[in-house]
Amino acid sequence: MLTLYDYLPSQNAWKVRLLLNHLGRPYEQTLVSIFEGEGKSANYLAINPTGAVPAIQEEDGYTLAESNAILVYLASNTAYLPSETLYQAQVLQWLFFEADYVQSTIATRRHWMLTGKDKNRPGDTLTSQYHAAIKVLTVLNNRLGQSPFLAGPDYTIADMSVFAYAHLSDEAGLPLPDFSNIMRWIKAVRQQPGFLAETYPYSIDEYSYREL
Ligand SMILES: N[C@@H](CCC(=O)N[C@@H](CS)C(=O)NCC(=O)O)C(=O)O
CATH class of the missing domain: 3.40.30.10 (Glutaredoxin)
Incomplete structure (x- = not known):
């Protein structure tokens, strides 16, 4: 197994x-x-x-x-992973985006804030991280204004990956409800069969x- x-x-x-x-x-x-x-x-x-x-x-x-x-x-x-080449590459685009941009901003900030490590970080680091995280949410919100899911019409592993930290952005001190397309997408992801709450x-x- x-x-x-x-x-x-x-x-x-x-x-x-x-x-x-x-x-x-x-x-x-x-x-x-x-x-x-x-x-x-x-x-x-x-x-x-x-x-x-x-x-x-x-x-x-x-x-x-x-x-x-x-x-x-x-x-x-x-x-959950389309076989058509360009569609599959678009899934990869959002997986790389997640690893590069989401993990270094929303995920790291949430980790620091929930474990008290933010208190040991310089103020300017936290400020620039906040602005970088807002930029990430803006990119996601714009994309989700054009497409039901990140890579296209279907729910894929790109959504699973980005959702993992993006839906917990409020725990990173970020104003998630301001991003209406992300809020719509969060509901849609939660409705997928086999969703793990x-x-x-x-x-x-x-x-x-x-x-x-
Ligand atoms: N890019 C890696 C990041 C993995 C990661 O940072 N994992 C954290 C937990 S969320 C961890 O195990 N950290 C311990 C360490 O880095 O030593 C991935 O996507 O798997």
């Missing part, structure tokens, strides 16, 4: 849980206590060289890391205040 290396409050890991839920694919979970340093163990670094979650391991030992690469792999030959707060982990 597939193994998912997971840390419950991680929304990068939640993306993978969401897709597995949509697919109805059974898996085993191995929890990695990242803030206690378990990700830095030699055993785990052999699975994911960055020490981060998520990662997966197939029964034959094959391993894969980076949440968006995992989504591409697991969604291949399913309705369950997320976990950092407060379930007594070590989450630690720096990585």
